[in-house]
Structure formats: C-alpha cells, structure tokens
Amino acid sequence: MKLVWQNPLTLIGFIIISSILLLAAIAPLIAPYDPNAIDVKAILLGPSQLHLMGTDGLGRDVFSRMLYGARISLMVGFVAVGIATLIGIVLGAIAGFYRGWVDTVIMRTVDVMLSIPTFFLILAVIAFLSPSIWNIMIVIGLTSWMGVTRLVRAEFLSLRNREFVLAAQALGAKDFRLIFGHLLPNSLTPIIVSSILGIASAVLVESGLSFLGLGVQAPQASWGNILTDGKEYIQFAWWLSLFPGLAILLTVLGYNLLGDGLRDAYNPRSNQH
Amino acid sequence: MASYLLKRILWMMPLLLGISLISFFIMHLAPGDITTSEASFNPKASEESRQKLRALYNLDKPVIVQYGLWVKRLAKLDFGTSFASHQRPVFWQTTDKDGNVTLGMIQEALPITLLINVLSLLLIIGIALPLGVISALKQNQWPDRGITMFVFLGFAIPGFWLALMLMYWTGVQHSWLPISGLESMGHENLTWPAQIWDTLQHLVLPVFISAITGLAGISLFVRNGMLDVLHQDYITTARAKGLNENKIIYGHALRNALLPLITIFGLSIPGLIGGSVIAESIFAIPGMGKLFYDAVLMRDFPVIMGILTIGAILTMLGNLLADVSYAWADPRVRRGAM
Numbered sequence: 001m002k003l004v005w006q007n008p009l010t011l012i013g014f015i016i017i018s019s020i021l022l023l024a025a026i027a028p029l030i031a032p033y034d035p036n037a038i039d040v041k042a043i044l045l046g047p048s049q050l051h052l053m054g055t056d057g058l059g060r061d062v063f064s065r066m067l068y069g070a071r072i073s074l075m076v077g078f079v080a081v082g083i084a085t086l087i088g089i090v091l092g093a094i095a096g097f098y099r100g101w102v103d104t105v106i107m108r109t110v111d112v113m114l115s116i117p118t119f120f121l122i123l124a125v126i127a128f129l130s131p132s133i134w135n136i137m138i139v140i141g142l143t144s145w146m147g148v149t150r151l152v153r154a155e156f157l158s159l160r161n162r163e164f165v166l167a168a169q170a171l172g173a174k175d176f177r178l179i180f181g182h183l184l185p186n187s188l189t190p191i192i193v194s195s196i197l198g199i200a201s202a203v204l205v206e207s208g209l210s211f212l213g214l215g216v217q218a219p220q221a222s223w224g225n226i227l228t229d230g231k232e233y234i235q236f237a238w239w240l241s242l243f244p245g246l247a248i249l250l251t252v253l254g255y256n257l258l259g260d261g262l263r264d265a266y267n268p269r270s271n272q273h
Numbered sequence: 274m275a276s277y278l279l280k281r282i283l284w285m286m287p288l289l290l291g292i293s294l295i296s297f298f299i300m301h302l303a304p305g306d307i308t309t310s311e312a313s314f315n316p317k318a319s320e321e322s323r324q325k326l327r328a329l330y331n332l333d334k335p336v337i338v339q340y341g342l343w344v345k346r347l348a349k350l351d352f353g354t355s356f357a358s359h360q361r362p363v364f365w366q367t368t369d370k371d372g373n374v375t376l377g378m379i380q381e382a383l384p385i386t387l388l389i390n391v392l393s394l395l396l397i398i399g400i401a402l403p404l405g406v407i408s409a410l411k412q413n414q415w416p417d418r419g420i421t422m423f424v425f426l427g428f429a430i431p432g433f434w435l436a437l438m439l440m441y442w443t444g445v446q447h448s449w450l451p452i453s454g455l456e457s458m459g460h461e462n463l464t465w466p467a468q469i470w471d472t473l474q475h476l477v478l479p480v481f482i483s484a485i486t487g488l489a490g491i492s493l494f495v496r497n498g499m500l501d502v503l504h505q506d507y508i509t510t511a512r513a514k515g516l517n518e519n520k521i522i523y524g525h526a527l528r529n530a531l532l533p534l535i536t537i538f539g540l541s542i543p544g545l546i547g548g549s550v551i552a553e554s555i556f557a558i559p560g561m562g563k564l565f566y567d568a569v570l571m572r573d574f575p576v577i578m579g580i581l582t583i584g585a586i587l588t589m590l591g592n593l594l595a596d597v598s599y600a601w602a603d604p605r606v607r608r609g610a611m
Contacts, residue, residue, distance in 0.1 A: 108287070114543070115585045115588045120581055123565065127572055211433050
C-alpha cells in the first residue's frame with residue numbers, strides 16, 4: 001500500500017476523486033439554492049458572492065446545479081461500470097475457466113461488439129428507448145463489458161494451471177469454489193484498475209450524451225446538460241461553459257491518475273520504465 | 274499471403290452476421306413497430322403507407338423470417354430509403370425512370386468523415402511520434418514530465434467542451450477561423466484553389482478536435498514502445514559495436530517501436546467513427562456522425578441501421594488492413610501466420 005502513495009500523481013488523483021465524492025454526498029447541505037429553482041430576476045448573472053458560479057438562462061444557481069450534477073456523473077460512472085464489470089467477470093470467468101466452445105462463442109461475441117462503433121450503438125439504443133438516466137447507465141454498461149471480459153479471461157488462463165489452483169482442485173474443490181474462492185480473488189487488482197479507468201470513460205460518455213441532448217433530461221442537472229445551455233449563451237455567459245467543462249476534466253483526470261497509479265504500483269512490469 | 278487473406282475475409286462473414294443480429298435486435302427494441310414511429314413522425318401517414326412499410330420490413334411475418342429477409346437485403350447492401358428525407362436512398366444512389374439520379378445519404382456523408390479522419394490521423398502521427406520519441410529519450414526529465422501531463426490532459430478533456438472553447442476563442446472572439454459547415458457563403462463562385470483553401474480553413478477545428486484523444490494515446494504508446502525496445506539486446510549489441518546513437522535510435526529502435534502502431538490504428542477506427550458524432554454535430558459538418566445524430570433525433574430507422582452496419586464493415590476492413598500491413602511490415606509475423 002505504501003508503494004501506491006509514493007507517486008504524487010496517484011495521491012493527486014485520490015484527493016480529486018474523494019473531494020468530488022464528498023461534495024456530491026453533502027450537496028443538499030452546502031448547495032446555497034434549490035438547483036431547479038427558476039428566478040426570472042436573476043437571469044445570466046456572472047459569478048458573484050451571491051452566485052459563486054453565476055446563474056443560467058432561467059436564473060438557476062449554477063453552483064448548486066454543479067453540485068447536484070456531480071451526483072449524476074458519479075452515479076452514472078459507478079453503476080455503468082458496475083454493470084460492465086459484472087458481465088465481464090461472469091463471461092470472462094466462464095470463457096477462461098471452461099475454455100473450449102464456450103470460450104470461442106464468448107470471445108467471438110466480444111469481437112463483434114468491438115467492431116461496432118460504441119458511441120453509435122449507444123445513441124441508437126437511446127433513440128429507441130427514451131433518454132433517461134437509468135437507460136443511459138444500462139446502455140453504457142451493456143456496451144463496455146468487452147475489455148473486462150478479455151482481462152478476466154486472460155487472468156484465468158494464466159492462473160488456471162498454477163500449483164495453488166491445481167492443489168485446490170486435487171483436494172476436491174468444486175468449480176464454483178475454484179472460480180470464486182481462488183481464481184477471482186487473485187485477479188482482482190487488474191479488474192479494479194480497469195474499473196477505475198472505465199468510470200473515467202463512462203463519465204465522458206454520459207456528459208457527451210447529455211451535451212447532445214440525449215442524456216440526462218432537464219430539469220435534472222448534469223454537467224453535460226449545463227454545458228448545452230452554455231453553448232446557447234457562449235457569447236454572453238462564459239461561466240456556463242467553463243465550470244462544467246472543468247469539472248468533467250478534473251473528474252476524468254482524477255480517475256485516470258488514480259487508475260494508472262494503482263496499475264503501476266501493483267504491476268512492477270509496467271513500472272520498470 | 275493469398276490463403277491468409279482468404280481466411281481473414283471468410284472470417285468476416287460470421288462477424289457480419291453477428292453484427293446484423295445485434296442491429297436487428299436493436300431495431301426491435303422500439304416500442305410498437307417502426308410504422309408507429311413513422312406515423313408519429315408524420316401524422317399524415319395513411320394506413321395504406323403504413324401497410325406498405327410493414328410489407329417493406331416484413332413486419333407481418335414471423336421474427337425469424339424477418340431476420341432472414343433482413344440479412345438477405347444486407348447481402349445486397351440494400352438499406353432501403355430514409356423516412357425523414359423524402360425517401361432518399363440510405364446507402365447508394367438510385368436512378369429513376371426519367372434518368373434522374375438521387376445520391377445516397379451515406380454515399381454523400383462517408384467521404385467527408387473519411388477525409389476528416391485521415392487528416393486527423395496524419396496530424397496525430399505528425400505530432401505524437403516526435404512527442405513520444407522525445408519523451409522516451411528524456412525519460413523522467415522535464416520534457417518527459419511535460420509530455421506526460423499533456424497525455425493525461427488529452428485523455429481527460431471532453432472533446433465537445435474543447436470544441437466549444439476553441440469555437441468561441443478562434444471563431445467568435447477573433448474571427449480567425451470559420452466555425453460551422455465545410456464551405457463559406459459564395460463558395461461556389463471561388464476559383465478552385467480558393468475553394469480548397471476555404472474548405473481547409475473549415476476543417477482546422479474539426480480535425481484538431483477529432484485528433485486530440487488520439488494524440489494523447491499515441492504519444493504514450495510511442496513512448497512506452499520506445500522504452501521497451503531501447504532495453505532489448507539488439508540495441509545493446511548495436512551500441513556495443515559502436516554504431517552512432519542517431520542510427521541506433523532512428524534506424525533500429527524507432528522502426529521496431531512503430532510496428533505495433535499499425536494494429537493500434539486499426540483498433541482505433543470504431544472510436545474515430547463514433548467520435549465523429551460530437552465533432553460533426555458541433556461544427557455542423559454533413560458527415561456520418563451528423564447524419565447519424567440527425568437520424569437518431571428523427572428516429573429515422575433505415576438510416577440508423579444502415580450507418581451501424583456500414584460503420585461495422587469499415588471497422589472490420591480497417592482491422593483487416595492493419596493485420597495485413599503488420600504482416601507485410603514484420604517478417605516474423607508473415608512466416609508464423611500465413
């Protein structure tokens with residue numbers, strides 16, 4: 001564990017992510033205004049002591065909306081990656097443990113999924129269902145499990161014939177116990193690293209979708225849809241575009257620094273440079 | 274070589290079938306059938322035209338038969354006509370009985386997206402290669418740290434936000450660059466060098482935005498590749514026999530570090546095509562991404578399905594091209610795989 005914090009970048013990533021998590025958690029306590037309260041007397045005000053990040057075209061307080069938007073971004077990231085990781089672990093474990101034709105079928109499905117431009121696929125599904133936060137989390141999850149599947153399978157293939165696994169098998173351990181008791185715990189580190197990096201890209205995808213108007217719908221605030229308003233008013237209200245963009249940038253940067261740092265710390269091979 | 278190619282092309286068939294299955298499944302996700310959404314899109318759609326649509330998509334037949342027919346039409350690259358754009362053919366041009374040619378929507382949009390992606394690949398190579406090499410040669414010194422920071426920022430910056438900022442800064446504040454479309458007003462009255470110059474100016478921002486994530490990724494990749502290669506025995510051998518350092522780096526190390534790049538470019542094609550949605554819809558460029566985005570908003574199903582399939586075919590062709598070039602560039606692979 002000590003090794004992890006030796007890299008200052010990892011520590012910075014950790015601090016960024018935990019601050020954003022904290023702010024999102026206590027959003028109702030620190031938000032100065034109701035994020036959806038429209039105030040026609042305060043339309044497009046610049047940042048001031050009253051409104052830290054100014055107000056938007058409907059007079060809503062941008063700082064409060066940013067805080068609640070953080071909840072959305074973090075939730076989408078966690079749930080989408082949770083879904084993807086779960087699918088990836090199950091499919092990757094089956095493929096790597098049993099091999100044979102099951103492996104072939106699963107890995108060819110991965111190939112097919114990787115051949116379809118993911119962002120197109122997500123947009124298409126959203127078009128057929130309706131854009132809502134739950135649909136977005138599910139769709140991002142269902143279109144991003146391929147990496148984890150490959151990873152878990154590769155880990156299982158390399159662990160499958162190690163002595164400790166063979167020993168457990170010789171002692172009569174059932175498949176279920178071998179997979180969940182021995183193989184999976186020993187593959188956890190790369191799975192966690194890839195999940196953290198996955199959250200970063202899920203946050204980017206969600207904000208992109210919301211920016212295009214196909215993500216989180218008004219009046220619910222998300223960093224992406226605050227930016228959409230920012231695009232409308234870019235000539236008069238720079239604060240509407242600047243803050244949500246910076247927030248997305250910081251969040252993704254934080255997850256990437258953290259994920260990369262953990263990988264380097266636990267994988268000495270990638271650390272040799 | 275020929276048998277390898279044949280094997281790869283045959284392998285594309287089951288892949289295509291899988292893709293068609295997924296596309297078909299998505300088409301059937303829609304609540305009701307496509308004729309209901311057509312009717313909601315166009316309230317004047319008569320019962321007769323709905324029947325025609327049902328027959329066109331064989332919605333009156335069992336699902337398995339529907340799938341078979343859909344695959345049969347795919348095999349002929351027949352993607353039907355658009356709901357939203359006056360029955361324009363989705364993929365390729367058609368000629369009516371009076372000899373009037375109607376251009377296909379993908380036929381018009383695809384070259385634009387390809388042009389932008391090729392230019393952004395060239396930009397990526399032009400910038401990321403030197404950055405990666407410098408970073409590797411100055412490992413853990415300040416140029417390396419600076420470039421690493423740039424890489425992390427490149428990965429984290431939301432492309433649409435950067436696009437918005439650049440649009441504001443270069444277009445609105447300073448009017449240095451045009452910010453929308455591919456042609457200025459009066460483009461057709463210009464001489465052809467002026468036309469090309471005009472279009473190039475329009476391409477600067479979209480190409481840069483499409484390139485930014487790739488820039489970060491490829492710099493990192495070249496850096497790590499160079500570091501790996503520089504630790505190999507044959508580099509030590511080259512140094513031991515007294516070869517000059519430039520020759521070692523550019524003649525031996527770089528060439529070997531670049532090999533895997535071919536595969537990376539092949540793998541990045543779906544990302545590039547998918548990423549075109551954001552850049553093209555922000556800059557109002559009539560390419561595949563904008564076409565797809567508009568089709569999604571209009572629920573124009575034939576166009577959606579057509580672009581999904583064509584996008585997947587392009588991806589597979591890209592991967593094939595990457596594998597073949599890799600084999601061509603690396604004799605070890607050639608002997609092993611073919």
